[in-house]
Amino acid sequence: MHWKAHHATNFKLTKRFSGLSTKVTPVFYILVNNLFNTKNMFRGALKGSAAISGEVENYMNSLKLEEGDRPGDYGKDYFYLPDPEPFHLFLNPRQIFFGIRLEM
Helix, strand or coil, X not given: CCCCCCCCCCEEEEEECCCCCCCCEEEEEEEEECCCCCCEECHHHHCCHHHHHCHHHHHHHHCCHHHCCXXXXXXXXXXXXXXXXXXXXXXXXXXXXXXXXEEC
């Protein structure tokens, strides 16, 4: 049984301002990891205390494998997920970085 594949779209934009100086070129940038904030379930979150409390077994039993469900699926009403969802259940939330870089 294979886990659902992880997907994420990253975005990077840079703007170079050449001609302002002969020695230094400022470069502005923005980097967005997981642009569309895709949720990817982290199977490691279903270990440790979750395994002891039976949450892993409850989740795996809630999957309908004959209907095409795979471990890592989470969006249907009949899936068992801990309530409230722990912050570490999903990997790679959207992150936005921006700044300036000076190139010589």
